[in-house]
Structures are given as structure tokens and as C-alpha cells.
Amino acid sequence: MGAKAMGARVRRMEDPELLTGRATFTDDIHLPGMLEAAFVRSTEAHARIRGIDKAAAESMPGVFTVVTAADLPPGLRTVRVPFQVPNPAITQPFQQRLLEDEEVCFVGEAIAMVLAETRYQAEDAAAAVEIDYEILPTASDCRDALAEGAGLCHAGSENNLCAEFKLGYGDAAGAFANAEHVFEAALWSHRGAGLAVENRAVVAEPDSLRDVVTLWSATQSPFLVKQNVVDMLDWPSDRLRVIAPEVGGGFGPKTVYYVEEALIPLCAMTFDRPIKWIEDRRENFVATNQERDQYWDMALACDGEGKILAVRGAMIHDTGAYMPWGIISPYISATTVPGPYVVPAYELTTRVALTNKVAVTPVRGAGRPQAVFAMERLLDRAADGLGIDRAEIRRRNFIPADAMPYSFGLIFRDGKPMTYDSGDYPRCQAEALALADYDGFADRRKTAEAAGRHVGIGIANFVEGTGLGPFEGATVRVHANGRITVYTGGGDSGQGHWTTLAQLCAEPLGVDPSDIAVEVGDTGKIANGIGTFASRIAVNAGNSVHLAATSVREKAIKVASHLLEAAEEDLDIEDGRIFVKGVPEVSTTLRDVARAVRGMPGFSLPGGVEPGLESTEYFSPPQAAYCNGTAVVEVEVDPDTGHVEILNYAMAHDSGNLINPFIVDGQVHGACAHGIGNTLLEWMGYDDDAQPVTTNFADYVLPSAPGVPRIDVVHVESPTPNNPLGVKGAGEGGTIPALAAIVAAVEDALSPFGVALDDVPILPGRLAALVADARARAG
Amino acid sequence: MADRRRISVTINGDTYEREVETRLLLSDFIRHECELTGTHVGCEHGVCGACTILLDGITARSCLMLAVQADGHELLTIEGIAPNEDELHPLQQAFMDNHGLQCGYCTPGMLTTLLEFLRDNPDPTEQEVRIAISGNLCRCTGYQGIVDAALDAAGRLRAEAGA
Structure with missing residues (x-):
């Protein structure tokens, strides 16, 4: 075999283009005759539109046209976004129209699209479009939205409850009735945004001669975009090619499909002009999906030793005004609660509320950070109540490593019974505690207390279903000039797919990863694909590349055995040469084999193989691959200002076999930072009328370098038996336990004041107020 | 009619002379008039820092400046950092x-x-x-x-x- 590429810390091949400014993002595309779009969006959270006056706007300099719902072809005026992930629990699956002209249901909903020669002119004209609104009652807080007599998110609907489901197993009621101890928690995780530094972006180029459109979109999922656009517009699928070029961060919200992605190619075809739309930051805050508002009322029953007997409760999930991704996030939340622990009985009722806010779809972590927050807060309550160390109570409840594979009676979001495939949860926590010097913390606390400082430590564990199907595919092609290209469907928004997939292709073909080009995210390059989300590319695309490259190797050896007149088993591949073992001078090259299987007119192909030195494989995982990990966080809190300083952040992470630890480390670091932001800074505010109040980076604060500590990462590698590479997903694990671990640490630091923390984010002002209240109560 | 001015800006050693609207942001001038798209725009309110360039050697947010303010100045963008096509700084x-x-x-x-x-x-x-x-x-x-x-x-x- 050639290069040992799997597991190597290979430098990223993506980097030189990005570091020199040569890489092409969507807004870098300039096409002749291109129009620029700006949107007129609802300024009201809920209103009936009495009229749209675009006359003044249409007469402004440079304006080509202003498109409203009335200007769309009759069949498209009322068409709604396809309902992508149905579930029988959903009773009111409201979806958005291309442009709204009757009832707007959130601030940011698109009403009109201005097309002009320049973006400046388009924005001038957008400001001149007059909308006559009749204000309607609103649903803002999701708990209030479910109350009797609440303002309706959608006028004419019966209520704001759009889905309700109960999940569980075992006899929770019986366990609670007989339990020695019951601990309760009422918890809230607040809404945040994905906030990739690149906003959404779309460019469409029509080709009227061939009746096709090329659509570039800053999306994680070009194949899902294509599928939804052709479904919504009722186009033949070969009319549209979708390309995700360089994408400046995704984090979930760029997974799903948005109406702009259909409107712009539609108008490009209609007007026979290329059109560009670049979302601005304010639009991103109001018109790009968000996540995480959930209220949990939970209880844990345990015995006197802290052994869990049952967990039960109720959760309310805010889904916003529409539900393009169905109930994926709350469903994942509901199934994540038991986590790495033996929970003999479990029962959760989830109610999903419509509110007049932008839709909720997965953001990095996808419903799991909230669920882990609930479970871990309960365990902290139990530990504190029983006087057991917080690490020890977890140790007593872990699923032991020798219990793998482990099933416990839930059905995951992939429709399959939840069966943890592999993992050593006790070891993972032990590694994280060692990395954090948990045993030394008592001394550190003593020293801090002596100096009047308040330090605390928190622990959180999680299990995460990653690498979800249905499939991703890869074509590995050796061109006639000897160059090798890998094609796959999911886009790259920073994950380093080129490098990782090249590593996987390099090994069977006996070449260096740098000899391989990787083209991702182009529906014109491979027949089928899905997208980059749910920590699924390593499992799905990774195994497809491995299988396709292995198949190309077998074909190359078969053909070479004919060309060299040698037995297949006597041949090996190294550095692009196929040679007889022990007689390296008897050899041919991948290039010559590729030429041989192009075929010569009138002659048979050598070895009876199919033409072309290439293979396409679609790997479809039998079930999710369950990643897990532990975060141990040490903080110092200033009780007067509420400032939280993270002193130490240790993360043990098990995503199975590592393809490239250099890249996985980066994924974990970034995911932890996202969780830190969600816990300490990020608050997407809405007022009582569902008007967003944090729509810029001054009001909504993202973590910056001084606030993010060095993350210490240790990898535990428990390969999954469910795919050939033994890999699991790694993109979200860092975010998932962050909320729970940081909040636990802050609460621990404030234990002298007796402050209980049940909500995230814990912004400094609120934390200082809680301390002040506690001090006042104590007199 | 929008007010227009003729400006001359040196970027990475090359001089760009253009007639621009006075309201044109420097970031848009660099990206769309000079087609140096390596400078990115993330927020257009001076917080994210993606559009930062060097103006006479000093960092500046190109989304918070007008192109006309750069008239006669020397800019360095990401395209101008590497010593040559094949080598990185x-x-x-x-x-x-x-x-x-x-x-x-x-x-x-x-x-x-x-x-x-x-x-x-x-x-x-x-x-x-x-x-x-x-x-x-x-x-x-x-x-x-x-x-x-x-x-x-x-x-x-x-x-x-x-x-």
C-alpha cells in the first residue's frame, strides 16, 4: 500500500487559495448584465397586507422591476415551501410562500424583490415600496402562545400548537411513586442564531438557449436546494444546476432551503438576466433561521445512592412562524435526554408552539444542547441534594463500556431504534477529569477563596447521533492524464472536505493526498447528493470515497494484470505506479491504465472491465453513529459585575476513528466556542410583540478571542462497527455539553450565595442581579 | 443624480482610477470596482472585521469608509500579502x-x-x-x-x- 493517510495530521489543501484571496465565494461572482436584488421585508411580526404600492420604486433610477406575489406566474403565487420532513405528530405544518401579499407572520418575511442595475439602487427603491399593514395580534413567548386566548401566529388557525408528541419507555409513573428522592428543575434555553460570518448569498445565471439555469448559493446542501427549487417551481430537474462555491461558514441555518433560492432563478429565467442577491447582516438576523428556545419542566427520581430510577417531564419548543424542517430539533432534543446514563424509565411530552418569529431549524448541536442541559442540571441537583460529588453521581449511572451495543427503547430521528454502537462513557469522563485536574480543584478553590475570588467547576456528558443517512455519494475518477478527482455532493463551509476526502482516496490508490483534487457541492458533477449537516459527511461521503477508491484500485489492478501479463495478486500500487511485487521495473501507471480503459475503436477492453477508470459509490449508513464526550469547565465569577472568566476548558471527545486529528481538533475548538457564546453572550431578543430587538453585532454579542479560552482536547477513539472506516461525526460535539458544563461551573462558583441557575444565556447583568437578590435575601 | 467623483487609489502597488458615486463604500469599491474579491464583507457595520484592510499601513474597516476617502491613498489587501504567486508570506x-x-x-x-x-x-x-x-x-x-x-x-x- 502507498501513503498512510488515514489518521495523519495532513495540512489543509484548501488553505492557499483562501489565504491569498483567490478563492471564490458567491458574492465574488460577477456576470455581465447582472441585476442586483434587494428585498422588501415585513417590518411587522403579524399583519394583514392591505396594499403594496411599488409605483414610486419602479420609477427610480436603475430599477429594472419590483416583483411582488401578484407578478409571479399564476401557479406560483400561492405555492408554499415544500414540507421537507413530515411527521404524523405535526397537525399544522405552516410553510412560507415565495412572496407574501396577504398575511405576514414574522418580521423579515419577504414581500417584494427589487431588481436594479446596482445594489445601491435596489436598496433605494426597496425603501420606497410602501406597504399598508393592518396589525394583527401576535404570539411571542412560546409558553404564552400555548395558553388559552393567546394571540394567534396565523390568523384563522385554531391555536398555536402545531405538534405534540410523547416519547418514553419503562414505568416512569411507578418509579416516581416509589422513589426515595425526586429532584426537579424548570429550565429555559434561549434562541440564538447561526451567524456564519458570510451571510446567505445567491447568484443565478440563465441560459435561454438551452433553457437551463446555474444557481450558486452559499448553502450547505446544494442537492436539497435543487430538489426544493424544482419541486416548488415545478421545473424538470435538469433545468437547474446548483453549485455551492466556497461557503463562509454554515452552522446549520444554511442547511435548509429558503425562498430566495427559488425566486432568483425564477426571475433570472423570466427576465433572461443574471441576478445576484447578497443578504445583509440585518436580514440575516431576521430572515435566516434560528434555534434553541425551549422550556423544560423536568424531574428525576433516584435512590439514596444517586442511582437514576426514572426521568420525566414536559418541554415546550418554539418553532417560529413556519416549520420547513418539521419537528427535527425538538425530536432530537427529546431523544437526547437519557444520554450516556442508564435511565430505566423515561417519559417526555413535547409541545411545539408557533410564534411570530423567523423559523426554527437546526443550529450547530440541533436540539441537543438544550436536552443535555436538562439532564445534567437534574444530575447536579441530585448530587447536591444527596451530598454526592458531581463526577461521582455520573460515574454511578454510566452505561458501562461492555454493555455496547446498547438499546433502551427510544426511536431516533432516523426512524431506527436508538442503539448506541460503541463508546466508553466512564473512560471519556475520566479522561476529561484528568485533563482538567479535577482532583486538584479543591485546593485551587481554597487558594481562590483565601484571595476572595469565586471559582467553580462543572461537568457535562453527552451522546450524539451523528452521520445520519440517507446517503452521500462519491465518484473517484482517474483522468486520462493521470490526475485524480473526487466528486461529492455535500458542500464545504470550512470542514476541510478536500483534505479529508483526499486522504481517504489516497490510501487505496497509493498516491499522496496532494495528488488528488476534490470537487464538492455541485449538482452537475455527481448524480445524487444530500448535504453537509448533522455531522454526516465523514460517515456518508467519507465511506463512499473509501469504497469508490477501493473499487478503482481493484479495477486498476485487474487491467494492469492484463497489460503486464501478471497475476492480480502479485501486483501492488505505490506512487501512482502499479508494479509486480519484488520486480518493480515491471510496471504501468494509473495514467496508462486510465488510457487503456478509455477503449480503442474496434478492440475489447482489457479484462472485460467497464469503461473508464472510475467508480461511484453511495454509502448509506444502517443507523446513526453515536459520538460522545465530556466537558469539564472551570470558571471564575465576579459576583459584582457578573463577568465570567473561563479558566480551564477540558473536552474529551469520541468520534470514532479520526481521519485527520488536525481538522477534528479545529472542529471541536470551534464547536466549544459556539457553546460558550450560547451560554454567556448570545441572546436573540424579541419583545412582547415578537419584534426582534437584537439585529446587529453590537446588540447580539458573539464570542471574540479574549473570551474564548484555550480548549484542551483529548480524543478517545471507539470505532463504530456500522461503517467500514469506523468513523463518527465530529462537527457538533463541542457545542452540545457546553451550556450544561459552563452553567454548572458558574453556579458552583456562586455557591456561597446560593444562586440557582436554570436558564441560558447567563448574561453578566442578569447574573449580577441574581447575586444581588441572593445577598438581599440573606440580609 | 448621484454625486460622482473621479478617484485614484493604489491597491497592492497597482493604481486604480475610477469614477465612483460618493456614497460608494470602500469595501464595495475594492471588491466590485477593482474586482479584488479577497476582502470580505460580513456585517457592514464595522464589528466583524472581515473587511479590514491596511490604509497607508494602518488597519481600517473598509465597510466604514467611503471609496472617495481613499483617494490618493495606498491600500494593502489580502491579495497583496504574499511575496509572489507561488509563495506564502x-x-x-x-x-x-x-x-x-x-x-x-x-x-x-x-x-x-x-x-x-x-x-x-x-x-x-x-x-x-x-x-x-x-x-x-x-x-x-x-x-x-x-x-x-x-x-x-x-x-x-x-x-x-x-x-
Whole structure:
């Protein structure tokens, strides 16, 4: 075999283009005759539109046209976004129209699209479009939205409850009735945004001669975009090619499909002009999906030793005004609660509320950070109540490593019974505690207390279903000039797919990863694909590349055995040469084999193989691959200002076999930072009328370098038996336990004041107020 | 009619003469008039830092300046950092060696900010680096790779200067 590429810390091949400014993002595309779009969006959270006056706007300099719902072809005026992930629990699956002209249901909903020669002119004209609104009652807080007599998110609907489901197993009621101890928690995780530094972006180029459109979109999922656009517009699928070029961060919200992605190619075809739309930051805050508002009322029953007997409760999930991704996030939340622990009985009722806010779809972590927050807060309550160390109570409840594979009676979001495939949860926590010097913390606390400082430590564990199907595919092609290209469907928004997939292709073909080009995210390059989300590319695309490259190797050896007149088993591949073992001078090259299987007119192909030195494989995982990990966080809190300083952040992470630890480390670091932001800074505010109040980076604060500590990462590698590479997903694990671990640490630091923390984010002002209240109560 | 002016701006050593609207942002001038699209725009209100360029050697947010304000000035953007087509600047190389970028969208602003910082602070501490890039948002890396890259680059640049 050639290069040992799997597991190597290979430098990223993506980097030189990005570091020199040569890489092409969507807004870098300039096409002749291109129009620029700006949107007129609802300024009201809920209103009936009495009229749209675009006359003044249409007469402004440079304006080509202003498109409203009335200007769309009759069949498209009322068409709604396809309902992508149905579930029988959903009773009111409201979806958005291309442009709204009757009832707007959130601030940011698109009403009109201005097309002009320049973006400046388009924005001038957008400001001149007059909308006559009749204000309607609103649903803002999701708990209030479910109350009797609440303002309706959608006028004419019966209520704001759009889905309700109960999940569980075992006899929770019986366990609670007989339990020695019951601990309760009422918890809230607040809404945040994905906030990739690149906003959404779309460019469409029509080709009227061939009746096709090329659509570039800053999306994680070009194949899902294509599928939804052709479904919504009722186009033949070969009319549209979708390309995700360089994408400046995704984090979930760029997974799903948005109406702009259909409107712009539609108008490009209609007007026979290329059109560009670049979302601005304010639009991103109001018109790009968000996540995480959930209220949990939970209880844990345990015995006197802290052994869990049952967990039960109720959760309310805010889904916003529409539900393009169905109930994926709350469903994942509901199934994540038991986590790495033996929970003999479990029962959760989830109610999903419509509110007049932008839709909720997965953001990095996808419903799991909230669920882990609930479970871990309960365990902290139990530990504190029983006087057991917080690490020890977890140790007593872990699923032991020798219990793998482990099933416990839930059905995951992939429709399959939840069966943890592999993992050593006790070891993972032990590694994280060692990395954090948990045993030394008592001394550190003593020293801090002596100096009047308040330090605390928190622990959180999680299990995460990653690498979800249905499939991703890869074509590995050796061109006639000897160059090798890998094609796959999911886009790259920073994950380093080129490098990782090249590593996987390099090994069977006996070449260096740098000899391989990787083209991702182009529906014109491979027949089928899905997208980059749910920590699924390593499992799905990774195994497809491995299988396709292995198949190309077998074909190359078969053909070479004919060309060299040698037995297949006597041949090996190294550095692009196929040679007889022990007689390296008897050899041919991948290039010559590729030429041989192009075929010569009138002659048979050598070895009876199919033409072309290439293979396409679609790997479809039998079930999710369950990643897990532990975060141990040490903080110092200033009780007067509420400032939280993270002193130490240790993360043990098990995503199975590592393809490239250099890249996985980066994924974990970034995911932890996202969780830190969600816990300490990020608050997407809405007022009582569902008007967003944090729509810029001054009001909504993202973590910056001084606030993010060095993350210490240790990898535990428990390969999954469910795919050939033994890999699991790694993109979200860092975010998932962050909320729970940081909040636990802050609460621990404030234990002298007796402050209980049940909500995230814990912004400094609120934390200082809680301390002040506690001090006042104590007199 | 929109007010227009003729301006001349030197970017990475090349002079660009254009007639522009007075309201045109410098970031849009660089990206769309001069077609130097390596400078990125992330917020257009001066917070994210992706559009940071060097104006006469000093960092500036190109989204908070008008193109006409750059008339007669010298700019450096990400395209002008590497010594030639095939070689990377030590700072760029350090970013590659320390996984200092993932999606690469904040990278132009990180590089220009650090070029200025390391020029003025050749031997910084980790905390000084963190403060230096505190006005540049990155959602991908958790900053760790960027901070490591900056410290690594400082060492390389000191070695170069000493040689």
C-alpha cells in the first residue's frame, strides 16, 4: 500500500487559495448584465397586507422591476415551501410562500424583490415600496402562545400548537411513586442564531438557449436546494444546476432551503438576466433561521445512592412562524435526554408552539444542547441534594463500556431504534477529569477563596447521533492524464472536505493526498447528493470515497494484470505506479491504465472491465453513529459585575476513528466556542410583540478571542462497527455539553450565595442581579 | 443624480482610477470596482472585521469608509500579502500550519490585522494577540488556531528579521 493517510495530521489543501484571496465565494461572482436584488421585508411580526404600492420604486433610477406575489406566474403565487420532513405528530405544518401579499407572520418575511442595475439602487427603491399593514395580534413567548386566548401566529388557525408528541419507555409513573428522592428543575434555553460570518448569498445565471439555469448559493446542501427549487417551481430537474462555491461558514441555518433560492432563478429565467442577491447582516438576523428556545419542566427520581430510577417531564419548543424542517430539533432534543446514563424509565411530552418569529431549524448541536442541559442540571441537583460529588453521581449511572451495543427503547430521528454502537462513557469522563485536574480543584478553590475570588467547576456528558443517512455519494475518477478527482455532493463551509476526502482516496490508490483534487457541492458533477449537516459527511461521503477508491484500485489492478501479463495478486500500487511485487521495473501507471480503459475503436477492453477508470459509490449508513464526550469547565465569577472568566476548558471527545486529528481538533475548538457564546453572550431578543430587538453585532454579542479560552482536547477513539472506516461525526460535539458544563461551573462558583441557575444565556447583568437578590435575601 | 467623483487609489502597488458615486463604500469599491474579491464583507457595520484592510499601513474597516476617502491613498489587501504567486508570506504559512482558518471568510481581516500588530509588536504574549484580534469575529475556529498561528508567525518574522 502507498501513503498512510488515514489518521495523519495532513495540512489543509484548501488553505492557499483562501489565504491569498483567490478563492471564490458567491458574492465574488460577477456576470455581465447582472441585476442586483434587494428585498422588501415585513417590518411587522403579524399583519394583514392591505396594499403594496411599488409605483414610486419602479420609477427610480436603475430599477429594472419590483416583483411582488401578484407578478409571479399564476401557479406560483400561492405555492408554499415544500414540507421537507413530515411527521404524523405535526397537525399544522405552516410553510412560507415565495412572496407574501396577504398575511405576514414574522418580521423579515419577504414581500417584494427589487431588481436594479446596482445594489445601491435596489436598496433605494426597496425603501420606497410602501406597504399598508393592518396589525394583527401576535404570539411571542412560546409558553404564552400555548395558553388559552393567546394571540394567534396565523390568523384563522385554531391555536398555536402545531405538534405534540410523547416519547418514553419503562414505568416512569411507578418509579416516581416509589422513589426515595425526586429532584426537579424548570429550565429555559434561549434562541440564538447561526451567524456564519458570510451571510446567505445567491447568484443565478440563465441560459435561454438551452433553457437551463446555474444557481450558486452559499448553502450547505446544494442537492436539497435543487430538489426544493424544482419541486416548488415545478421545473424538470435538469433545468437547474446548483453549485455551492466556497461557503463562509454554515452552522446549520444554511442547511435548509429558503425562498430566495427559488425566486432568483425564477426571475433570472423570466427576465433572461443574471441576478445576484447578497443578504445583509440585518436580514440575516431576521430572515435566516434560528434555534434553541425551549422550556423544560423536568424531574428525576433516584435512590439514596444517586442511582437514576426514572426521568420525566414536559418541554415546550418554539418553532417560529413556519416549520420547513418539521419537528427535527425538538425530536432530537427529546431523544437526547437519557444520554450516556442508564435511565430505566423515561417519559417526555413535547409541545411545539408557533410564534411570530423567523423559523426554527437546526443550529450547530440541533436540539441537543438544550436536552443535555436538562439532564445534567437534574444530575447536579441530585448530587447536591444527596451530598454526592458531581463526577461521582455520573460515574454511578454510566452505561458501562461492555454493555455496547446498547438499546433502551427510544426511536431516533432516523426512524431506527436508538442503539448506541460503541463508546466508553466512564473512560471519556475520566479522561476529561484528568485533563482538567479535577482532583486538584479543591485546593485551587481554597487558594481562590483565601484571595476572595469565586471559582467553580462543572461537568457535562453527552451522546450524539451523528452521520445520519440517507446517503452521500462519491465518484473517484482517474483522468486520462493521470490526475485524480473526487466528486461529492455535500458542500464545504470550512470542514476541510478536500483534505479529508483526499486522504481517504489516497490510501487505496497509493498516491499522496496532494495528488488528488476534490470537487464538492455541485449538482452537475455527481448524480445524487444530500448535504453537509448533522455531522454526516465523514460517515456518508467519507465511506463512499473509501469504497469508490477501493473499487478503482481493484479495477486498476485487474487491467494492469492484463497489460503486464501478471497475476492480480502479485501486483501492488505505490506512487501512482502499479508494479509486480519484488520486480518493480515491471510496471504501468494509473495514467496508462486510465488510457487503456478509455477503449480503442474496434478492440475489447482489457479484462472485460467497464469503461473508464472510475467508480461511484453511495454509502448509506444502517443507523446513526453515536459520538460522545465530556466537558469539564472551570470558571471564575465576579459576583459584582457578573463577568465570567473561563479558566480551564477540558473536552474529551469520541468520534470514532479520526481521519485527520488536525481538522477534528479545529472542529471541536470551534464547536466549544459556539457553546460558550450560547451560554454567556448570545441572546436573540424579541419583545412582547415578537419584534426582534437584537439585529446587529453590537446588540447580539458573539464570542471574540479574549473570551474564548484555550480548549484542551483529548480524543478517545471507539470505532463504530456500522461503517467500514469506523468513523463518527465530529462537527457538533463541542457545542452540545457546553451550556450544561459552563452553567454548572458558574453556579458552583456562586455557591456561597446560593444562586440557582436554570436558564441560558447567563448574561453578566442578569447574573449580577441574581447575586444581588441572593445577598438581599440573606440580609 | 448621484454625486460622482473621479478617484485614484493604489491597491497592492497597482493604481486604480475610477469614477465612483460618493456614497460608494470602500469595501464595495475594492471588491466590485477593482474586482479584488479577497476582502470580505460580513456585517457592514464595522464589528466583524472581515473587511479590514491596511490604509497607508494602518488597519481600517473598509465597510466604514467611503471609496472617495481613499483617494490618493495606498491600500494593502489580502491579495497583496504574499511575496509572489507561488509563495506564502510567513503569516499565511503560519495560518496553514496551525489550522488558523476553516471557512476562510474572516481570514482577510485576520491577516491584515495581524500584519499591522506583528509589525508593531514583534514578540507578543498570547493575551496580547487575543486582544489584537478582539475586533475580528471568527465563528469557525474558536480562535485557538488563529492565536497559535499569530504566535508562530511572530517567531518566524523575528527569525527572518534577525537573519
